[in-house]
Amino acid sequence: MHVQLVNAAGGLKEVKIGFSWTTFFFGFFPALFRGDLKWAAIMFVAATAVGVFTLGFGAWLPGIIFSFIYNKMYVKELLEKGYRPANVQDQASLQKAGIVAAFEAVPRT
Template sequence: MQDPFKGFNDDDQNNQNGNGPQGLPLPPNYATVVNADGNMRIAKVGFSWTMLFFPPFPTIFRGDWYNLLCILGIELSVSMLLVMTVNVNQLAQITSVFQPVLGLVWGSLYNMMYFKHLFNRGFVPADDRSRDLLMQAHYWSQPKEK
């Protein structure tokens, strides 16, 4: 099968970016994690553009209900705080500034939140490349020996 990422970032002459499911190549900024049951998750490491432009959909598509409820709870709490403290005439202006700022916050944090939740559920990096990528992004640290 032809590598769809060849030429885009052609520093991978020996397929160092690992193989995904069915032998498909993974983009360089994607990591693979697995749990003891053999369940595999593949996700991007870094900024989430889909959370910036389409806020709740990445959590829904990934079945990440925990982080969806956390994000909705924080947004609801902040919105209630704004409604209680800000004058009604200024609320539309503040909301128009507030929503893009929240989009940047969720875009910056969501992929890290997703991986951290997976690690709490028993997932670990599937290969050395994923482990190195997750450690470089500070999403995962080597477990301490007991």
């Protein structure tokens, strides 16, 4: 499921809620391409650390774990940076996914 987020300057981002297939298959690269350098670095370090301790065999394990949580973390950080749901349906989707707790005022479209 995708939702649209807008910021005060009118910038629009369409983000996915739920499992991140791109993170599952490509590891830290989706975060890197989104400009989310903090989480890209965390994912890279986690994969490297697990890989070192398992002689490379376990480097895929952090990718699987982050696949379940990365999209939610990314949306939460966008909301903290000032993005808001573009409409009431997007707000309801975020609330249903457990990303936002209560209805807030959203701009009408």
